[in-house]
Amino acid sequence: MVEHLILFNWDGDEEEVLAMVEEARRVLLEIPGVCGLAFGRALAPGTRYRYWLSLRFRGAEVVPFYRDHPTHQRFANQVFRPKAKDRLTTDFEVLEEVPCGS
Template identity: 60%
Template structure:
């Protein structure tokens, strides 16, 4: 499994972030190999990033498919990037529990 993690800040309200997340699940969930979603909010008074969006991929082969998929490109350009201009994105491959 690969976890596509995006930590971000936004001026949008919590309700707007939740609406974006619902839309992300509905739209991006159509892309082959996308297997799950999570949304998190930071704990504490002054974290560097306030929000976390996780998109789970079945395996590493999904990374370029997802990145270049027109559904992702449209959602990212029209919905997510305007909402989350301050962001950091990284893909992580899962090692545990496979690591003995």
């Protein structure tokens, strides 16, 4: 598994961020190999990045496939990047995962 993690700030209000996340869920989860999406907001005020979005990929081979996929390119270039200019993106290989309550 790979976690595609994006920390970002949004140039707009929170309603717009939530609409972007809804569109991300609708279109990005349709890309083969993408198997999960999570979104959150920083609890503490004044943090470097206000929001995070992560996508779960089935394996490392999905990273270049996803990056070049036309659905991702359209979403990134037309929806996400214009409003999330301040961002950090990194792909992580998931080495261990312990579910809540374990």
